[in-house]
Amino acid sequence: MSKVTVVDHPLVQHKLTLLRDKNRSTAGFRRLIKEVALFLGYEVTRDLELTMEHIETPICGMDAPKLKGKKLVLASILRAGEGMLEGLVELMPSARIAHIGLYRDPETLKPVQYYFKAPSDIADRPVIVVDPMLATGNSVAHAITLLKEAGAKDIRFLCLLAAPEGVEALAQKHPDVAIFTAAIDSHLNDHGYIVPGLGDAGDRMFGTK
Template structure:
């Protein structure tokens, strides 16, 4: 299935990207970028960064009161209100961000969407889609390390909306002005959360200065 990427959406003022600037994120992202970082080190850093990103990505989850008993007395606490969140990984590199997020929200269901870019048309082609139930009522946190051209991200979110998803957040480690503009044009209602807006794209559509191919560095492939 071929999915259109940056289609013009209805006239809505796009949500500005949220750039996470915590010192720990900046520190870990710097070491993630280093060419000499090993595969094991790269995976560890991605997991640690995903933990920090998940903390911000889940900030607006609803709570409900619950009566509990402490060792000293009863009290009213708060807990997450029902199965309100799920994670959607854009294969394959998105899976690298899942582990840390699931450490924090282990009960969240996970969906996967597989896309590849046709080398001639540059259109996103879907080869796999498996989503959790009740996706229309959940807050869907879409994960992919890189927002480069934005075409795959836009196509993935288009497909999720076709399946009923309405509350969507796109999270990535690195982004570019081109990718942000593409995703905002197609889906101005979707918030982008990123750790860095890099300079742009090179002639091969790689993010610069970037960190290389996130999937290859995660899985030790070339």
């Protein structure tokens, strides 16, 4: 569990409770996912490297810190990752964007790929993979494998909720990838949903079933 960070900030936990409420409206759910993602973004980027640059303030010159190297990549697992992506782009508007289209086969619970597009120089950039749920871990692990095949080396994963089964599965398949989440829930049910969870994030975000 050394690679897992649970962000227990009071505001994050409060907004997560609001997200879990089954009576939350679609508009409210979208807004909250964006807000929580923005808060989580501060934690997942906490150890980004800095360099010093000389600037002139209105008062005097100074050496000031700025991010080192190329801007990072935000990799959204479609479709539910788009809700978190919106908040992270607000925090990091210069980030490059990758999209990974996967859906979970309802019988096997295995991921099926239908789309992949990432920056060509992804090997030179830190990558944050975003998906609201880490349930079985199969889809996330597959997405990270695709990113590694494209050249990505510095990868971290950000989600709203995780199940212990998903954390273990991802740690086994990609032990180098740090996991950031707002909570680790109890377990997965027979349909592969996180318990107590918040239901299907994609359906709740887009008003579909």
